[in-house]
Amino acid sequence: MPFDTAIPIINFAAFTADKEQDRRNIGSDLFNAFRTVGFCYIKNLPIPPALISQSFSLSRQFFSLPESSKLLAPHPDSGTHQRGYSAVGREKISLYPGAKTDTPVFECKESFDIGREGDSIQPNIWPPEDLVPGFRDGSMVLFKTMRAAAMMVMESLALGLGLEEGFFDDYHSSEQCCNQLRFLHYPDVPAERLSAGNVERIVEHTDKGTLTLLLQEDDGVAGLEVEINGEWTQVPVVPGAVLVNIGDLLQMWSNDALKSTRHRVPVPKQTVSGKWGTERYSIPYFVAVDRGKIVECLKTCHGTERPKKYEAVDAWDYIDSVMSKAYDEY
Numbered sequence: 172m173p174f175d176t177a178i179p180i181i182n183f184a185a186f187t188a189d190k191e192q193d194r195r196n197i198g199s200d201l202f203n204a205f206r207t208v209g210f211c212y213i214k215n216l217p218i219p220p221a222l223i224s225q226s227f228s229l230s231r232q233f234f235s236l237p238e239s240s241k242l243l244a245p246h247p248d249s250g251t252h253q254r255g256y257s258a259v260g261r262e263k264i265s266l267y268p269g270a271k272t273d274t275p276v277f278e279c280k281e282s283f284d285i286g287r288e289g290d291s292i293q294p295n296i297w298p299p300e301d302l303v304p305g306f307r308d309g310s311m312v313l314f315k316t317m318r319a320a321a322m323m324v325m326e327s328l329a330l331g332l333g334l335e336e337g338f339f340d341d342y343h344s345s346e347q348c349c350n351q352l353r354f355l356h357y358p359d360v361p362a363e364r365l366s367a368g369n370v371e372r373i374v375e376h377t378d379k380g381t382l383t384l385l386l387q388e389d390d391g392v393a394g395l396e397v398e399i400n401g402e403w404t405q406v407p408v409v410p411g412a413v414l415v416n417i418g419d420l421l422q423m424w425s426n427d428a429l430k431s432t433r434h435r436v437p438v439p440k441q442t443v444s445g446k447w448g449t450e451r452y453s454i455p456y457f458v459a460v461d462r463g464k465i466v467e468c469l470k471t472c473h474g475t476e477r478p479k480k481y482e483a484v485d486a487w488d489y490i491d492s493v494m495s496k497a498y499d500e501y
């Protein structure tokens with residue numbers, strides 16, 4: 172029975188080297204999903220289910236540590252060094268430029284950020300190995316696996332955009348990779364916090380980079396909502412599927428052919444023994460363009476009838492400028 176969702180489900184099983192026409196068809200489905208909704212579920216990406224369960228288990232082990240232990244790997248004070256542990260309420264997506272900042276919002280989430288090993292500008296910040304044995308190695312296996320899956324999605328999207336298949340490779344190299352893996356935990360919201368008002372799990376926002384791949388557990392707690400045609404629409408967990416959306420940079424790159432769609436995770440509407448729950452875990456993987464690369468309107472996305480809407484930007488300057496505020500105080 173087809174799953175009932177407003178978000179298209181795309182199957183990558185036939186995206187293999189020997190199936191040229193299937194690759195093109197999948198690229199065109201992907202292009203259409205990102206053109207209309209900005210989100211899709213993808214089935215059969217090369218991310219082993221056992222790796223996903225192991226990663227959620229590492230995430231749970233980490234977040235269940237006492238706060239003092241988690242803070243042995245603290246996220247730096249600046250939003251431009253996105254690594255390590257951010258305690259509940261620390262990061263404020265509501266401080267992104269363009270977000271609603273008139274009233275401070277308490278964002279009831281905690282996170283752990285990871286990047287490429289060997290990145291001297293944003294080095295990783297790890298907890299001591301004995302706190303969660305295997306955390307570092309396991310996270311890096313997931314990081315590399317997610318990167319390979321994301322490159323496959325971008326190959327397909329390049330075909331959908333009428334570009335050569337490897338077009339995005341040079342902007343997302345493995346040596347200079349600026350992608351970010353994030354373990355996210357939304358704890359139950361204590362009742363007193365809720366009655367104080369202005370609580371969200373994550374406020375409405377758009378992602379900033381190229382693509383985001385979101386892992387959710389097959390039997391996990393949903394909660395994400397996506398704005399489709401002006402309506403907030405709940406996003407169910409589709410077993411075995413990865414949720415993929417595009418970010419602002421790719422919207423600009425495509426001259427608005429593709430849509431970077433607003434989404435949010437509100438506080439759940441049911442009470443569970445004095446708290447508003449239940450707690451949710453998710454793992455986004457944010458794909459970003461390498462530092463120093465200039466992004467300018469794709470050649471297939473402009474013409475005499477379709478002028479360029481955006482100036483060329485240095486991709487990383489752009490991302491840094493929007494994310495830098497998120498660790499400030501109100």
Ligand SMILES: O=C(O)CCC(=O)C(=O)O
Pocket residue numbers: 355373378385394395434435436453455
């Ligand atoms: O947890 C989720 O479902 C959404 C996370 C998200 O939108 C983000 O981290 O940008």
Ligand SMILES: [Fe+2]
Pocket residue numbers: 376377378434
């Ligand atoms: Fe997001």
